[in-house]
Amino acid sequence: MEFHSVNPYNGEQVGKYNAQNSVELDEALNRSSEAFKTWHTKPISYRTGLIKKAGQVLRDNLEEYAQMITSEMGKPISESRAEVNKCAWVCDYYAENAETFLSPEIIKTDAAQSFVRHDPIGAVFAIMPWNFPFWQVFRFAAPTLTAGNTGLLKHAPNVFGCAVKIEEVFTKAGFPEGVFQNLIVHHDQTEKIIAHDAVKAITLTGSEMAGSAVAQIAGKYIKKSLLELGGNNSFIVLEDADIDLAVKTAVSARMLNCGQSCIAAKRFILIESIHDEFVSKFTDAIKNLKAGDTKDGATQVGSLARKDLADQLNRQVKESVSQGAKLLLGGKQDKCFHEPTILGNVKPGMTAFEEETFGPLAAIIKAKDIDEAFELSEQSKFGLGVSVFTKDTAKAVEYASRVSDGAFFVNELVKSDPRLPFGGTKRSGYGRELAKDGMMEFMNRKVVYVK
Structure with a gap:
């Protein structure tokens, strides 16, 4: 089988990649197992x-990797550069903090000694998406490899060029053979x-459907999964709220990566008294965004990563309008x-x-008061994060208990940060990264007890 990656902005082919056959895949899996035997014994x-x-x-x-990101999935080059730099940040973070994180945890009991040690478990299989093709991988790989595990990457087929570059990063850095491997395989090889x-555990970032399918397979083989x-x-x-601050943040929260982010703001819930002012200023700000060539540093809005994704979004727009929503701006697809x-x-x-x-696509929702706003927020099968804008930050923090999501940001967009745990609830998955x-x-949190 041959995979092709195509630039969504101009339709040009970026690369083609041959799938590994069954023998090659087995060899890669065995290499990962062999590499672990010595890798986990290396000093931290x-x-x-x-x-x-x-x-x-x-x-x-930076420029080589950013160009590959933009070529394969279409985000503006300025955002691709920022993504590569963020990956470097997460590497620095674990370089500086891993030894502390992995230190034994002393627990006083009636034993002469009792503590928890943190041992790696083996190869971790990562199934990663195309929307942040470098960042999603590094936020898994940096802590996982540094802890002493080995990594196996199955990336999205439209960003296999990025996957090749990522493996090169670890090779150039001097990681031993087999510690991190990129697998060029079809999803039918997942089981x-x-x-x-x-393989001792699986981590997946992706759709609800993909997560459900992988979790079922992981459960079948009694292996841990993170979704x-x-x-x-x-x-x-x-x-x-400071409306100008809210509007400025809202533009980034919705339009970064052309809206192709699981933690992007999607439902804008506005109290009635500020609704019209926010909508007017937000609409003007969105109108002023520059669309165009994704390789141009001034471009702010690029193409979606694939035509089927644009088709789906356009269907959602048309359905919502037919259901009574009002089209305030945009709505067209090319x-x-x-x-x-x-x-x-x-x-x-x-x-x-x-x-x-x-x-x-930004959905504007009107609420009569703060209680209705939070009730509307909770009416979702997902649970990644919530942003609240107000000058009364103490009151906002009090309302954090009403939110079932994995993150609650006040006067800021929801974002991932190497220093903070990241993950969701409900249909947004389980487990925490970063x-x-x-x-x-x-890790195997192993109890050691000495009488």
Whole structure:
């Protein structure tokens, strides 16, 4: 089987990649198992030194990697550069903190000694998406490899060029053979990989459907899984909010990566008294975004990664309008490009309220007061994060207990940060990435008791 990656902006082929056959796949899995035997015995200082070097490799080759991201999935080049730099940051973070995170945890009992040690478990199989093709991989790989595990990557087929470059990062940094491997395989090989004795856990970032399928296979073989799935984040603006700050943040929260982010703000819940002012200023700001050639540093809105994704978004727009939503801006599609779009009068039950909209579509929802705003926010099968804008931050923090999502941001967009645990609830998945939590997900927390 041959895979092709295509530039969504101009339709030009970026690369073609031959799938590994069954023998090659088995060899890769066995290499991962063999590599683990020596990798996990290396001193933590050796492993942190290598992940630090990986961060430097990313910085040294920033433009090459950013160009590949933009070519394969269509985000503006300025955002691709920022993504590569963020990957370098997460490498630095674990280089600096892994030794502390992995230190034994002393627990006083009636024993002479009792503590918990943190041992790696083996090969971790990562199934990763196309929307942040470098970042999604590095936020898994940096803590997982530094902890002493080995990594196997099955990337999305439209960004296999990025996957090749990522493997090169670890090779250039000096990681031993087999510690990190990129697998060029079709998704029909997923069960074979999960079933292999070398694989001890699975991490997936992707759709709800993909997560459900992989979790079932992982359960069948009694292997741990971590799922980071879709989101339908609410962006609540209260009557005392700084509207200009809220609007500026809202533009980034919805339009970054052309809206192709699980943690993007999607449902904008506005208190009645500030509704009209926010919508007017938000609409003007969206109108002023520059669309165009994704390789141009001034471009702010690019193409969606594939035409089928633009088709799906356009269907969601049309369905919502037919259900009573009001088209305030945009709504048109041209192949992979979809205009930044704003829908007003969105209510529960409408497609734009209920479904994850993976593209530049903002759904505007009116609430009579703060209690209704939070009730509307909770009316979602997803649970990644919520943003609240208000000058009364103490009151906002009090309302955090009313939110079932994995993150609650006040006067800021929901974002991932190496220093903070990241993950969701409900249909958004389970488990946590980043911070200490992300390193602990794939460790054996082993009790040692000495009488």
